[in-house]
Amino acid sequence: xxxxxxxxxxxxxxxxxxxxxxxxxxxxxxxxxxxxxxxxxxxxxxxxxxxxxxxxxxxxxxxxxxxxxxxxxxxxxxxxxxxxxxxxxxxxxxxxxxxxxxxxxxxxxxxxxxxxxxxxxxxxxxxxx
Amino acid sequence: xxxxxxxxxxxxxxxxxxxxxxxxxxxxxxxxxxxxxxxxxxxxxxxxxxxxxxxxxxxxxxxxxxxxxxxxxxxxxxxxxxxxxxxxxxxxxxxxxxxxxxxxxxxxxxxxxxxxxxxxxxxxxxxxx
DNA sequence: TGGCCTGCCTACCTATCGGCAAGTATGCAC
DNA sequence: GTGCATACTTGCCGATAGGTAGGCAGGCCA
Numbered sequence: 001x002x003x004x005x006x007x008x009x010x011x012x013x014x015x016x017x018x019x020x021x022x023x024x025x026x027x028x029x030x031x032x033x034x035x036x037x038x039x040x041x042x043x044x045x046x047x048x049x050x051x052x053x054x055x056x057x058x059x060x061x062x063x064x065x066x067x068x069x070x071x072x073x074x075x076x077x078x079x080x081x082x083x084x085x086x087x088x089x090x091x092x093x094x095x096x097x098x099x100x101x102x103x104x105x106x107x108x109x110x111x112x113x114x115x116x117x118x119x120x121x122x123x124x125x126x127x128x129x
Numbered sequence: 130x131x132x133x134x135x136x137x138x139x140x141x142x143x144x145x146x147x148x149x150x151x152x153x154x155x156x157x158x159x160x161x162x163x164x165x166x167x168x169x170x171x172x173x174x175x176x177x178x179x180x181x182x183x184x185x186x187x188x189x190x191x192x193x194x195x196x197x198x199x200x201x202x203x204x205x206x207x208x209x210x211x212x213x214x215x216x217x218x219x220x221x222x223x224x225x226x227x228x229x230x231x232x233x234x235x236x237x238x239x240x241x242x243x244x245x246x247x248x249x250x251x252x253x254x255x256x257x258x
Numbered sequence: 259t260g261g262c263c264t265g266c267c268t269a270c271c272t273a274t275c276g277g278c279a280a281g282t283a284t285g286c287a288c
Numbered sequence: 289g290t291g292c293a294t295a296c297t298t299g300c301c302g303a304t305a306g307g308t309a310g311g312c313a314g315g316c317c318a
Contacts (some may be wrong), residue, residue, distance in 0.1 A: 016162050016226065018240045022233075026306070032146050042265055050142050053307060058266060067243045078315040079263040083165050084132030089236065096232040097145065099225035104144030104151075107218065111147045114196045155276075171295055182277055187296060207285040208294040260318095267312075274298070274305080288290085 022067055022093070026059050029050050029097055032086070036094045039073070039085035069093060103127060151196055151222070156181050156189050158226055161198060161215070165223045168202070168214035198222060 012018040023029050027049055032046045034040065046057055061084060064070040069090035075081040086094060104111065141147040151160050155176055157167055163169065163177045165170040190213060198219035204210040215223060233240065 012233065012237060013159075014162075014230065014243070015235070015237060016158060016230035017233065018237045019229045019233035020158055021244070022240055023229075025165055029145060030142075033143075046265095054266070055268090055308085056179075057305060059306090065249050068239065070150060074265095077264095078313085080265045080313085082265065089239065092236075093232055096228035099228055100148045100152075101143065101145040103148065103222055103225040104141065104148035106144070107221075108144060108147045110197065110218065111151055112141070115150070118192075118195050183296070184278085184298085185276060188276090203295095206294095207283090208292085209284080209296080211295065262316085262318100263314100265313095268310090270308085272305105272307085275303085276304090278300090280298085283295090284293100287292090 019093075019096070022069065023097075025060050025063065027056055028064060029100075031057075031060060031064065033097050033101060034092060035070065035084060035086045035090070039083045041081065041083045045084060054101050064090070137252055148209045148222075148225070151198065152226075154189050154192065157193060158229075160185060160186075160189060160193065161219060162226050162230060164199065164215045164219070170210065170212045176214060193219070197232050 013019070023032070030049045030052075031045065034045065040048070042057075045061075046052060046054070049057065061070060061072070065072055068087055070084050071087055073083050073085070075083075141150070152161070159178050159181075160174065163174065169177070173185075174190075175181060175183070178186065190199060190201070194201055197216055199213050200216055202212050202214070204212075
């Protein structure tokens with residue numbers, strides 16, 4: 001039984017639901033978005049996605065690869081050279097992320113303000129009113 | 130040192146980063162997206178966002194309210210009547226989610242296929258190759 | 259010979275997320 | 289007074305996401 005129906009089938013409740021499962025994970029959207037710029041070596045990607053650990057980066061990349069969003073190309077060289085790029089599917093997904101990115105840029109100040117307020121609001125003893 | 134810089138300041142690395150923090154949480158995008166249709170009572174929202182628990186729904190709604198994305202209107206009636214709607218900021222965010230939703234709808238079959246394959250791939254003993 | 263370079267892997271551990279279920283408030287109908 | 293309806297709260301508890309740290313491969317150059 002457990003969580004039941006909604007989980008049982010790959011029956012997504014809507015398109016957004018489907019998308020969310022693909023980009024679930026702290027770093028995936030950032031990875032995808034960064035790869036719009038073109039193929040990228042592992043090291044460069046790691047530098048671009050600030051704060052990500054090796055473990056996470058690799059893991060997310062693997063999942064994205066399994067989901068047909070990115071392609072891994074191994075040059076079979078030493079020292080290792082590998083790069084990652086978007087598949088056509090991945091590119092279309094990346095395009096869908098663009099508005100989110102723009103929204104963030106447009107409202108960054110508001111968002112930053114909200115966040116700092118929220119921290120205090122969390123620390124406050126009782127809700128007012 | 131630890132995680133350091135990236136966390137220290139509300140300095141988002143990019144617009145996408147900022148957006149992601151606002152919509153972080155399993156249900157937020159779904160909530161926001163559903164509210165495009167207009168104000169909605171708590172109960173209706175819960176029915177719409179399938180699988181969400183009271184605790185989560187309330188919690189996510191509070192955060193969204195604190196972030197200026199949704200507005201809670203309490204009719205001060207008994208039995209309780211409350212509805213939630215998007216602020217202008219929320220509405221613009223919702224618009225940015227539309228492409229994601231469309232992408233999901235357009236590629237739902239591919240996504241579903243990927244997911245079922247991935248489950249087996251995860252169960253497989255050693256990576257092939 | 260041995261250290262370097264780069265991508266990757268593994269084990270371990272913790273914090274957070276999120277589900278479950280029971281409880282609260284309030285006015286009204288009975 | 290009792291119970292009902294709706295929105296919300298709280299505590300507990302398990303799963304899992306994600307961080308840390310250290311190790312490995314293997315040609316090459318010093």
